[in-house]
Amino acid sequence: MNLSKFKYFGLAALSLLPTLVLAAAASDGPVEKQPVNVSAIAMFLVFVLLTLGITYWAASRTKSTADFYTAGGGISGFQNGLAIAGDYMSAATLLGLSSLIYARGFDGFIYTISFFVGWPIILFILAERLRNLGKFTFADIASFRLDQTKIRTFAAFGSLTVVFFYLIVQMVGAGQLIQLLFGLDYNYAVVMVGVLMIVYVTFGGMVATTWVQIIKACLLLFGGTVLMFLTLNYFGFSLDTLFIKATESSKLGTKLMEPGKLMSDPVSAVSLSLGLLFGTAALPHILMRFFTVPNAKEARKSVFVATGFIGFFFLVVVVLGIGAITIVGTDPQFFENGVVGGKLIGGSNMPVMHLAKALGGDIFLGFLSAVAFATILAVVSGLALAGASAISHDIYARVIKKGTASGEQEMRVGKYASVFIGIVAVLLGILFKDQNVAFLVALAFGVAASVNFPVLILSMYWKGLTTRGALIGGIVGLITAVGLVILSPAVWVKVIGNATPVFPYDHPALFSMSAAFLATWFFSVTDKSARAKAEIAAFDDQYVRAQTGIGAAQASDH
Numbered sequence: 001m002n003l004s005k006f007k008y009f010g011l012a013a014l015s016l017l018p019t020l021v022l023a024a025a026a027s028d029g030p031v032e033k034q035p036v037n038v039s040a041i042a043m044f045l046v047f048v049l050l051t052l053g054i055t056y057w058a059a060s061r062t063k064s065t066a067d068f069y070t071a072g073g074g075i076s077g078f079q080n081g082l083a084i085a086g087d088y089m090s091a092a093t094l095l096g097l098s099s100l101i102y103a104r105g106f107d108g109f110i111y112t113i114s115f116f117v118g119w120p121i122i123l124f125i126l127a128e129r130l131r132n133l134g135k136f137t138f139a140d141i142a143s144f145r146l147d148q149t150k151i152r153t154f155a156a157f158g159s160l161t162v163v164f165f166y167l168i169v170q171m172v173g174a175g176q177l178i179q180l181l182f183g184l185d186y187n188y189a190v191v192m193v194g195v196l197m198i199v200y201v202t203f204g205g206m207v208a209t210t211w212v213q214i215i216k217a218c219l220l221l222f223g224g225t226v227l228m229f230l231t232l233n234y235f236g237f238s239l240d241t242l243f244i245k246a247t248e249s250s251k252l253g254t255k256l257m258e259p260g261k262l263m264s265d266p267v268s269a270v271s272l273s274l275g276l277l278f279g280t281a282a283l284p285h286i287l288m289r290f291f292t293v294p295n296a297k298e299a300r301k302s303v304f305v306a307t308g309f310i311g312f313f314f315l316v317v318v319v320l321g322i323g324a325i326t327i328v329g330t331d332p333q334f335f336e337n338g339v340v341g342g343k344l345i346g347g348s349n350m351p352v353m354h355l356a357k358a359l360g361g362d363i364f365l366g367f368l369s370a371v372a373f374a375t376i377l378a379v380v381s382g383l384a385l386a387g388a389s390a391i392s393h394d395i396y397a398r399v400i401k402k403g404t405a406s407g408e409q410e411m412r413v414g415k416y417a418s419v420f421i422g423i424v425a426v427l428l429g430i431l432f433k434d435q436n437v438a439f440l441v442a443l444a445f446g447v448a449a450s451v452n453f454p455v456l457i458l459s460m461y462w463k464g465l466t467t468r469g470a471l472i473g474g475i476v477g478l479i480t481a482v483g484l485v486i487l488s489p490a491v492w493v494k495v496i497g498n499a500t501p502v503f504p505y506d507h508p509a510l511f512s513m514s515a516a517f518l519a520t521w522f523f524s525v526t527d528k529s530a531r532a533k534a535e536i537a538a539f540d541d542q543y544v545r546a547q548t549g550i551g552a553a554q555a556s557d558h
Contacts, residue, residue, distance in 0.1 A: 036183035039366025040373075044182070047219070047374045048196065054211045058204035065407045068205035068414055069136040069389050070291040075210055077298035081305025083210050084289050086217030087382060088119075088280075088306065089313050091177065091372040094224065095349045097314075101321025102329070102351040105246070105256035108321060112314050120307040122281040124300065129460045130290040131299040132549040133542065137386075138287040138452065139394045142459045145538035147467040147531075149399050151455075154474055156394035158451040159284040161478075163387035163421070164428070165444035166283070167380060171429025172437050174376045180346060181353070181369040186433060193380060194426035200381045201388065201418040206292060209381045216378040219371045221309060224316040227352070227368070230359040231323035246325040251341060256325070268505050275509030279445030282452035284386035285379075296549050317352075324351035327358050334358075380425070388417035439490040442507050446485060450477030450512035454520050460546060463539040466524045466532040473520025480515045484508035 066072045075083070101108035134140040139155035171190050178189035200208045235242040243257070250256045280286060290299045332338035334345055334354040344350050357365040392414035397405045405413075451474050458465045485491055487502035524532075545551050 037181060037366055037369055039363055040182050040369035041184075041366075043367050043370035044373055047215075047370060051196075051200065051208070051212045051215065051377070054215075055200055055204035055208040058207035058211065061207055062203075062205040065136070065393070065411050065414070067207065068411050069385075069393065070288070071206040071210055073292060073294050075292040077293055077301030078305050079210070079214060080289055080293050080298065080302040082217045082309065083213040083292075084286065084302055084306035085309035085313070086213035086220070086375075086378055087286055087289070088310050089217060089220055089375070090379065091173075091375040093313070093317060094220065094352055094368075094372060094375075097317050098321040098324065098352040099349045101318055102324045103348065104260055105250065105252060105322070105325075106258055107260045109318055110259065112318065116311060116314055119277060119280060119310075120303055122277060123303045123306075126281060126287075126457070126460075127290055127299040127303050128296040129546040130287060131293065131296045132546050132552045133460065134287075134291055136288070136291060136393045137389050138282075138284065138456055139390070139398075142455050142470070144459065145535050145542050146459065146465070146470060150467055150471060152394045152398050154471055155452070155455070156390040156399075158447065158474065158478070159390040159394075160387055162282075162444050162448045162452070163284060163383050163390070164424070165440045165447065167383050167387075167421070167425045168428045168432055169437050169440050169444065170376055170380050170383065171425050172432050172435075174373070174380075175429060175433065177373060177376065180350075181372060187430060190426055190429040190433075193377060194422045194429070196377055197380045197384050197425070198419055198422035200377075201384045201422075202415045206288075206385060209378075209385050210292060212381055213378045216371070216374050217309070220375060221313060223364075223368050223371050224313060224320070227356055227359065227364070228316045228319045231319055231327070231355065234323065234327060234359065242319070242322055242326075246322045249326040249330050267510065268507060271505055271507040271510035274513060275442070275445040275449050275507050277449075278453045278513065279447075279449035279509065282448040282456060283444075284390065284452075285382035287456075288382070288386050288389065295552075320352050320355060324355045328354040331358060384418055384421045384425070387421045388414045391417040391420075439485055439488070439495065439506075442488070442490060443482065443485050446481035446508045446512055447478060449509045450481040450516045454513065454516045458517075458520060462524075463536055464524050465520070466527040466529075466535050468527045468529075468532065469520045469522070469524025472523040473516050473518075476519035477512055477516025480512035481508050484512060 061072075062068050064072070097108065097112060100111070130138070130141060133144055137155070137159070139152045139159070142155045143151035171193060174193045175186035175189045178184050179186055182189075200212055232239075232242070235245065247254050247256050252260075290302065293299050293302055328334050328344075328351050330340060331354075332340050334350075335341070336343045336345055344354065346353065353365060353368060356368045360367075392410050396413045397403065397410045401409075454477060455465075455470045455474050459470065484503045484505075485508055488506045488508070489501040489504070490506045492498050492501045492503070
């Protein structure tokens, strides 16, 4: 593997979830395939066997479309909150964000806080109305009072675009991560992830996907918390000592605790934050989670529980990143050729893994490696299910069959779609093996924030939204998001090879979201057709259901 590939991995592996993007600035160092990690592989196999057992159990409970798409609405708010937290707390969060704090100190902490505080607010705004208005997919809400065929087709296309962009990043990241942590070959990792994803979704549906996510979240919280206590124990459980030692150990000195380079470009910072914030809130597999609970109260509880766990985990990551500055950053065994301050063994994303080895030995390093990889399995399963539901529920059952398909037919198409998505994901993962896929993260979140989010939020909160405004606004958002990413430094310079970018920022959300909202508003208020008047008049009935839940989908009996 050459140097450029290593760099690509640094970006790709740090692009598995939102916080990876934040960490990209600290991930430009090379990484290398490590020796075979037997303890990590053994622990990962235990996780796989456990989740396959759950899938076997879940298969017996997956008898209807409601079971397949939403676990029959039988997931409690606490369980769903853990699953949402699992979606949010990724291998990227653990590796990338701790690396960012290890390298940049205060800047990493600022990004962590600014990203986190907006997320629960957005989901609190969405959660109750999502649950009351939707059934299986977010297209149920977007098309509630608008043209079913046009809006569902548009929404399904937007969902599948996000799913495939994001799946490519996950698959490439999985292949590279397993080289780094387990010492196995890339293609084996991609195929293994694809097969397990197909098994989880096809046989276990949302029940299996949810429990895989919950188990992974618990393991990640457990592993991170144990490592945090080991770190605090190293410093005598004194935060003062922790931070003083960090500033003494870092080459940045006291500047470690001051704003630095990452805050020097406010436009990029705002655009990135908007993309992460609103893109995350519009990711199809995140939105689907609010249909798995029995009512709006449990949906709100989900956000509350998820926010608590995510907030705690981010604090854990901060302690790990700061602690690694002293424990890892001053130990020659973790640097190439034993040169303290040189290149970290395994690359710049490895401080937390080295910290695990320093404080917990090879066994704990193996455990944390297995958990890091297991997080990818959980995320890709959710993505595959979201994509399958867009194909089977929105396109097949509602657009093609116009609501005449039976539940058995719809679920069968959903399972075929899961297999199709899994195979395509594996092929794309192998095809993009040597490519720089970091820009796909910007695309996935840019499309989600600029195409899905404006239509979703306006359909729930703005009476004046019409089909014409939603369609044109969404298309403007899609073209703007994709176009600006292509013209950005990430693609125009790094991928295509031009000297200077046409558009100076890597993250388009600030501009593409604004364009989408503006176009949606303009083409809605200028729509004077009879259908537009009927759609506006239908908002009152929708508002009553959104507020009360009267007529909302009920949980299945289990």
